[in-house]
Amino acid sequence: AQTVTQSQPEMSVQEAETVTLSCTYDTSESDYYLFWYKQPPSRQMILVIRQEAYKQQNATENRFSVNFQKAAKSFSLKISDSQLGDAAMYFCAYRSGDDKIIFGKGTRLHILP
Amino acid sequence: SQTIHQWPATLVQPVGSPLSLECTVEGTSNPNLYWYRQAAGRGLQLLFYSVGIGQISSEVPQNLSASRPQDRQFILSSKKLLLSDSGFYLCAWLTGANVLTFGAGSRLTVL
Numbered sequence: 001a002q003t004v005t006q007s008q009p010e011m012s013v014q015e016a017e018t019v020t021l022s023c024t025y026d027t028s029e030s031d032y033y034l035f036w037y038k039q040p041p042s043r044q045m046i047l048v049i050r051q052e053a054y055k056q057q058n059a060t061e062n063r064f065s066v067n068f069q070k071a072a073k074s075f076s077l078k079i080s081d082s083q084l085g086d087a088a089m090y091f092c093a094y095r096s097g098d099d100k101i102i103f104g105k106g107t108r109l110h111i112l113p
Numbered sequence: 114s115q116t117i118h119q120w121p122a123t124l125v126q127p128v129g130s131p132l133s134l135e136c137t138v139e140g141t142s143n144p145n146l147y148w149y150r151q152a153a154g155r156g157l158q159l160l161f162y163s164v165g166i167g168q169i170s171s172e173v174p175q176n177l178s179a180s181r182p183q184d185r186q187f188i189l190s191s192k193k194l195l196l197s198d199s200g201f202y203l204c205a206w207l208t209g210a211n212v213l214t215f216g217a218g219s220r221l222t223v224l
Contacts, residue, residue: 006156033211035213037213043201043218044215044217044218045203045205045213045215047212047213047214050211050212091156091157093213095207095211095213098164098170099145099162099164099207100159100162100170100172101147101159101162101207101213102159103149103156103157103158103159104156105155105156106155106156106157
């Protein structure tokens with residue numbers, strides 16, 4: 001069975017600095033999708049970024065980028081120029097070939113002014 | 114436009130009572146539908162997912178069940194709630210653009 005592990009329960013970063021959130025996963029599949037979701041205090045889940053496993057190029061969305069290492073089964077999220085509005089829970093997620101989508105336990109990100 | 118509705122938003126139920134949470138999606142057909150539970154301060158646990166009517170995969174064998182009576186309706190049920198069923202329940206659907214879109218959630222407190 002697939003698993004998603006986020007080893008950092010909490011992280012803090014100074015405003016305007018860069019932070020990297022870690023995610024590793026375990027799978028025997030070769031074709032899958034990976035996601036990062038953000039959950040602010042409102043608890044609404046917001047897609048941050050997604051990556052198809054067959055694509056070697058790392059996905060980027062404005063200040064958000066990923067470092068996808070397929071062989072290492074690692075999918076970290078880098079947030080550049082951190083802003084106060086980035087404070088939230090961040091979840092890494094994995095979509096398998098049968099469309100099951102599982103999440104890690106999350107990393108709570110604090111932005112220090 | 115495509116939207117997802119989930120209700121009720123808040124529910125307080127006694128132990129042993131039944132549960133029904135409903136989720137509907139508008140503006141699409143044959144969506145993949147998902148139910149997740151989030152305990153306080155924790156991650157999202159996948160409970161059930163459905164890739165079509167009559168096709169429901171269960172990830173937890175406990176006292177919860179799911180049904181999909183219509184193409185765009187997904188219902189989470191329990192015959193007898195436990196204290197451990199308290200949490201934040203999220204319904205979601207997978208768009209054609211490969212985006213998991215969530216409802217606003219249902220907060221369940223079992224007393």
